[in-house]
Structure formats: C-alpha cells, structure tokens
Amino acid sequence: MSDSTPSIHIGFLLFPNVTQLDLTGPAQVLSRVPGAKVHLIWKNTEPVVTDVGFTINPTVSFAEAPTLDVLCVPGGLGMGDQLNDAETIAFLQRQGATARYVTSVCNGSLLLGAAGLLKGYKSACHWMWRQYLLQFGAEPVAARVVRDRNRLSGGGVTAGIDFGLTLAAELAGEELAKSLQLMFEYDPQPPFDCGSPEKAGSERVARVLALQEKRIKIVEEQIQRVALAL
Template sequence: MNDALHIGFLLFPQVTQLDLTGPAQMLARVPGAQVHLLWKSLDPVPTDVGFTINPTTTFADAPQLDVLCVPGGFGIEHRLDDEATLAFLRRQGAHAKYVTSVCNGALLLGAAGLLRGYRSACHWMWRDLLPLFGAVRVDQRIVRDRNRISGGGVTAGIDFGLALAAELAGDEVAKLLQLAFEYDPQPPFDCGSPETAGQERVARLRTLQADTIARVRRKIESAHAATAL
C-alpha cells in the first residue's frame, strides 16, 4: 500500500525560486511527503535569478496530487494563456485535497478557474487583480477558504509552508520543523510591507513594476472579453 502524500509544485520559467523552495523545504519534511516539481518536460527551468531548477515530474506523468501548489514570479505573465499549464491545474485542482498558492501564483489559479468565489492572499502589488477572476482579495499573509490555502508575497511562502505542514501533520510536527530550520525572523529593517515601508518607497516600487502589472491586467481583461463573445 502506498501511503505517500503527493505534494506538487508548479515549476515554470521565471518562477520566483523562494516562492517554491521556501514552502518546499518545509513540506518535504512532513512525514510521508513526496514532493514533485512539475513542468511540461524534465529540462532544467530558469528561475527569475538566473540559475535553473530541475523538474522531477512531467505534467503527463504526475500522480493525482494531495496538495497542488502554484508559486509566483514574473513568469506568470506567459502562463496566464498557456492552455497546457491551465489544463493541468484544472485537472489536478479538481481532485486535490488542498489547492494552494504563494505570491502572485494565485493569479494562475484564478486563470484556471480555481479561485472563483474563494478568498485569497497574493503579493501586495498584484492582489488588486484577484477580483478579475472572481476571487475575493484578502490582505493577509496566509488565507484559508475551505480547501484553498494561499500565502502572500515570496517570504510568506515559508509561513504558508509551516501552516500547511500543521494542517497535514499537526502543530507539533510544524513546530519541530520551525525549530529544525531555526526559522526565527529578525529582519534588519522594518520595511517588509506597504504599511511599514512608507508611501514614497511603496510608490517607487510600484513604478518599477507598473508596466509588467499593466500588461498582465490587459491580458486578463482581454481573455475575459474573448470568453464573453
């Protein structure tokens, strides 16, 4: 009898690697966990910082997942209309026990139709786009709505991973993992959220990313317009 707990992370070009590797580090240590890094082929996949990550399992060979997790990154722009990826998410999401995301990976779940009517977290710069998919934007680091669990931006994926580990294996296992990885954040600056960073700094970062976010918004709105025809 195979009692493996199949946990699958979507891996795609220009993924933000910490969105994936942060929670994967935690969840891989859950008793019985078998982690799959999923892509169309087994070719190395470039991350947003230049190095590559090797997929372990193709879409075609993936087992039915107990946990489906979609990380984020600038690469989502090219996945929002990638039917092979969206079809895989729909297929797995229909039967997974948990359908989850980190950062703007929530937008890919939305594009696959898996967030309509659900509350969701997202990176603060991207969360205004959630309602375009019928999701309910929630400005929290971790959000759970039924079997949907989502984390906010990037480092929130570590908190998300611990919360999901507790869901899967109990609080004590998650606490042991937190201790084992010495996860005791003490950042040198109090600047990790729009609320603490100050309006000028927030505006500067929004300006840097404005073109990308605008392109993604147009792509989402165009897809909705085409569907409505």
C-alpha cells in the same frame, strides 16, 4: 518514514522565470512532512530557468504527474506568460479538481484564478498583484496566509514559509509544524521594518510601483483577456 506511512503527493508547478523562493521555501518545509513526496512539475523535464538566472530541474512532466494531494502554484516574473498558456491552465484545472488542497504562493494565486479555481474563495497574493484577484471572482485578503475551505494561499515570496508551516500543521499536526519551525530556525528578525505597503509608506510604494510599471501594464492586459474569457 515507515513503510506504513501513507504517501502525500505534493506538486509544485515549475515554469520559466518562477520566483524560486516561492517554490523552494514551502518545498523545504513540506518535504519534512511524514509521507511527503514532492514533485516539481512542468511540461517536460528539461531544466527551467528561474527569475534569478539559475535553473531548477523538474522531476516529472504534466502528462506523467501523479494525482496530487496538494497542488501548489508559486509566482514570479513568468506568471503572466502562463496565464494564457492552455497546457498549463489545463493541468491546473485537472489537478485542482481532485486535490485535497489547492494552494499558491505570491502571485501564483492569479494562475489559480485564471484556471477558475478561486471563484468564490478568499485568497492571499503579493501586495502588488492582490487587487487583480477580483477579476477572477476571488476575494483578496491582505494576510501572510489565508485559508478558505481547502484553498490555502501565502502572500508575497517570504510568506511561502509561513504558508508551508501552516499546511504542514494541517497535514501532520501542529506539534510537527512547530518542530519544523525550530529545525529551520525560522525566527524572522528583519533589519528593516518595511516589508508591507503599510509599513513602507506611500512614497516608497510609489517608487517600487514606478519601477514595475511596464511589467504591470503587460500583465494587466493578460489578466483582462483571461478574465473576459472565463
């Protein structure tokens, strides 16, 4: 990066029990955009435990974060606890009001919804949580990446890389994004063809939902409380 390259401040919300790939996938891609300055943002700069048990260190606190060009909210097991966290929601509202792009990966879109940042917008989300976007006035779309004006969203977990490449093209041009895809050898060839509810079949979907039933019920109640207050 030359000294004349304008800085692009890209901030990822980091919270306890985040799904790290929601964050690290697009962060890896977007960090290669010329001028990119990636910030991992939380209430303080103490290590944050992800939903697989290892920690990630925030680089800056809510209070000290710069004005962001890109606000990105990942999802994860801890998403539900953040829905009613006044400090987190206030941070999203503050940064979302001025960011050039307001974005999310996986069920992080529900946090944008809880902050009132998706009303009247189309959005992607993990298939298990997509329907709940309606409660925040958003229009759920079953797609890997969705763009509606300055809102960009990725679907579940691995779609964060697709999202990152899409946003990289917006920020620095399609050729740069294509070069990044080649550099990362992003050429998915999964061993099984069951990565969506439509491909997985109703029986497998039902089994997965049954495994998540308790968690879904808890988060449903949290979503309903927030949606009623909006």
